[in-house]
Amino acid sequence: MLAMFFWAFVIGGLICVIGQLLFDVAKLTPGHTLSLLVVIGAILDGFGLYEPLMDFAGAGATIPITSFGNSLVHGAMQDAQAHGIIGVLTGMFQVTSSGISAAIIFGFIGALIFKPKG
Amino acid sequence: MMESKQKKQNTTLQQRNYQQLQQKHEIKRPVLKNCIKAFFVGGLICVIGQAVSYFYIYFFNFTEQSVGNPTVATMVFFSMLLTGFGVYDRLGQFGGAGSAVPVTGFGNAVISAAIEHRTEGFVLGVGGNMFKLAGSVILFGVFSAFVVALIKTLLIIWGVL
Amino acid sequence: MLKGHQSWLFANRPMITATGVTGGPFEANGKLANDFDLLYEDLWMGKESYEKAHRLLLEEAIKMALQKGNVQKEQVQFLFAGDLINQITPTSFAARTMQVPYFGLFGACSTSMEGLALSSFVVNYQGAKYVLTGASSHNAAVEKQFRYPTEYGGQKPPTAQWTITGAGVALVEPNEPGKQHPVTTSATIGKVIDMGLTDPFNMGGAMAPAAVDTIIAHFRDMQLDPSYYDLIVTGDLGRVGHDTAFELLNKSGLKLERKQFQDCGLLIYKDEQPVQSGGSGAGCSATVLYGHLLNQLKKGTYKRMLVVATGALLSPLSFQQNESIPCIAHAVAIEMNEEKG
Numbered sequence: 001m002l003a004m005f006f007w008a009f010v011i012g013g014l015i016c017v018i019g020q021l022l023f024d025v026a027k028l029t030p031g032h033t034l035s036l037l038v039v040i041g042a043i044l045d046g047f048g049l050y051e052p053l054m055d056f057a058g059a060g061a062t063i064p065i066t067s068f069g070n071s072l073v074h075g076a077m078q079d080a081q082a083h084g085i086i087g088v089l090t091g092m093f094q095v096t097s098s099g100i101s102a103a104i105i106f107g108f109i110g111a112l113i114f115k116p117k118g
Numbered sequence: 119m120m121e122s123k124q125k126k127q128n129t130t131l132q133q134r135n136y137q138q139l140q141q142k143h144e145i146k147r148p149v150l151k152n153c154i155k156a157f158f159v160g161g162l163i164c165v166i167g168q169a170v171s172y173f174y175i176y177f178f179n180f181t182e183q184s185v186g187n188p189t190v191a192t193m194v195f196f197s198m199l200l201t202g203f204g205v206y207d208r209l210g211q212f213g214g215a216g217s218a219v220p221v222t223g224f225g226n227a228v229i230s231a232a233i234e235h236r237t238e239g240f241v242l243g244v245g246g247n248m249f250k251l252a253g254s255v256i257l258f259g260v261f262s263a264f265v266v267a268l269i270k271t272l273l274i275i276w277g278v279l
Numbered sequence: 280m281l282k283g284h285q286s287w288l289f290a291n292r293p294m295i296t297a298t299g300v301t302g303g304p305f306e307a308n309g310k311l312a313n314d315f316d317l318l319y320e321d322l323w324m325g326k327e328s329y330e331k332a333h334r335l336l337l338e339e340a341i342k343m344a345l346q347k348g349n350v351q352k353e354q355v356q357f358l359f360a361g362d363l364i365n366q367i368t369p370t371s372f373a374a375r376t377m378q379v380p381y382f383g384l385f386g387a388c389s390t391s392m393e394g395l396a397l398s399s400f401v402v403n404y405q406g407a408k409y410v411l412t413g414a415s416s417h418n419a420a421v422e423k424q425f426r427y428p429t430e431y432g433g434q435k436p437p438t439a440q441w442t443i444t445g446a447g448v449a450l451v452e453p454n455e456p457g458k459q460h461p462v463t464t465s466a467t468i469g470k471v472i473d474m475g476l477t478d479p480f481n482m483g484g485a486m487a488p489a490a491v492d493t494i495i496a497h498f499r500d501m502q503l504d505p506s507y508y509d510l511i512v513t514g515d516l517g518r519v520g521h522d523t524a525f526e527l528l529n530k531s532g533l534k535l536e537r538k539q540f541q542d543c544g545l546l547i548y549k550d551e552q553p554v555q556s557g558g559s560g561a562g563c564s565a566t567v568l569y570g571h572l573l574n575q576l577k578k579g580t581y582k583r584m585l586v587v588a589t590g591a592l593l594s595p596l597s598f599q600q601n602e603s604i605p606c607i608a609h610a611v612a613i614e615m616n617e618e619k620g
Contacts, residue, residue: 130475133473134475143522201430204430206432207430211432226431231428231431250428
């Protein structure tokens with residue numbers, strides 16, 4: 001269990017360092033950087049590399065935004081295997097729904113109860 | 119990214135000379151310091167995520183496979199609190215990518231836009247602006263996943279994989 | 280009178296008889312807090328939106344200037360003012376409240392001197408008895424429009440600047456001999472200068488060439504050299520832009536001392552405040568000039584000053600369309616009126 005915490009810290013930290021290098025060296029905006037990382041996550045799952053990373057690093061791989069790309073591909077593949085090629089469209093948000101739903105729901109609640117502080 | 123933008127603009131000699139002169143005075147970004155801070159902040163957020171996962175596994179009988187969803191939702195909830203209380207922007211200035219890359223950064227992008235545009239009403243303000251920052255992540259995530267899954271599925275159908 | 284190619288000499292020496300300067304919480308913690316007439320504790324200022332608070336800043340600064348100058352708003356002929364917000368709505372709404380005939384100006388952060396130059400010209404040629412001029416900005420309203428929602432965790436690089444929350448307004452009247460007020464003696468209007476810089480987080484670097492171009496034009500048109508002024512102050516070049524401008528000016532043959540060459544964006548905040556490269560915004564040059572610098576002029580710290588406000592004329596859209604950042608700078612020369620006798 002302790003080992004998982006350690007690897008979550010290290011792998012999560014390293015993915016963020018990649019992001020930071022994209023910010024500071026490649027001078028990309030946060031929008032560009034996060035979009036790139038999501039695409040990388042999707043491609044890695046295409047090669048079957050992201051699931052093993054998640055088994056190894058736990059939250060270190062599921063928390064960074066790259067996991068979003070991974071879950072979208074996973075959901076698409078699952079449905080494609082069950083229902084054929086149309087599954088690529090239908091399956092995407094099956095696995096991933098919580099991140100976006102949570103952001104929308106808590107965004108709305110946030111707008112109801114909070115005022116920006118500048 | 120900056121170099122390719124400049125090439126596209128056909129800068130004159132005078133402009134290029136000025137840009138070289140200006141570069142000397144530009145305060146350089148502390149890349150190493152930023153990377154170290156990003157590493158620690160990002161790592162810490164993931165450790166908290168791991169703790170949240172174990173909490174759900176032990177107390178709510180989720181499995182390691184299914185715990186991803188509630189974990190992410192909980193982390194976004196935390197980012198709502200931090201964003202609403204005016205803490206996340208300070209964390210962002212310190213941690214840079216360490217706070218932007220985790221899913222909490224995605225939550226912060228959506229929630230901060232929602233909170234900010236409430237002054238323009240809930241329909242046009244909040245609804246119309248919520249995805250200002252995060253929209254590109256959703257767009258490229260979905261589209262790249264579509265391409266990857268399509269290619270992989272076709273390769274399976276054709277017996278290549 | 281036209282002097283040279285792009286400058287005016289104000290032979291009738293219009294007077295700045297009163298000023299009003301308002302600011303926000305960050306400015307209250309800054310180096311020049313004592314030179315502000317009114318400081319607000321938070322960015323909302325009791326209003327329902329940042330934009331409405333932005334308007335209040337300007338309205339209160341105008342009221343303060345009128346009060347100190349002992350003039351009613353009904354007596355004022357014209358208002359020359361602007362800000363950074365889309366369609367300069369905070370200024371236009373303030374003009375609606377004031378009911379003064381209104382020239383809305385957009386020069387980004389150079390608006391203050393654009394307004395002072397025009398006001399001085401109008402008063403110099405008896406086009407008005409009382410003119411109000413000013414500029415304002417509000418940190419949160421500007422961040423919301425140009426950059427990111429204020430609670431977003433974006434990381435600003437060290438070249439970025441902090442938009443000040445504040446308004447600076449001046450009341451300009453025809454000269455009255457012997458009255459101890461600052462007078463404007465000349466102005467140089469700048470051209471749009473673009474050196475191809477594209478980073479919206481490095482405005483100072485983009486604006487420096489515009490400041491230098493206008494300063495060189497001023498000395499050429501007025502046939503003076505830098506030793507004529509004991510202070511040449513730029514609006515908001517910040518650390519990066521200011522150092523760059525200093526080097527450019529020396530390269531051009533104008534001999535400037537480091538002490539003589541300052542920047543409002545560097546004067547307004549303390550070193551400990553997290554403002555990266557310094558302050559900026561339409562309100563920056565206005566609040567620092569109409570508060571601190573004119574106070575110093577009246578005390579005798581400076582005899583003659585040249586104020587060069589600098590603006591970056593980009594929009595969030597132009598940046599997304601891969602345009603570079605065109606900039607402009609306007610200069611106004613100010614000194615104390617001569618004593619009688």
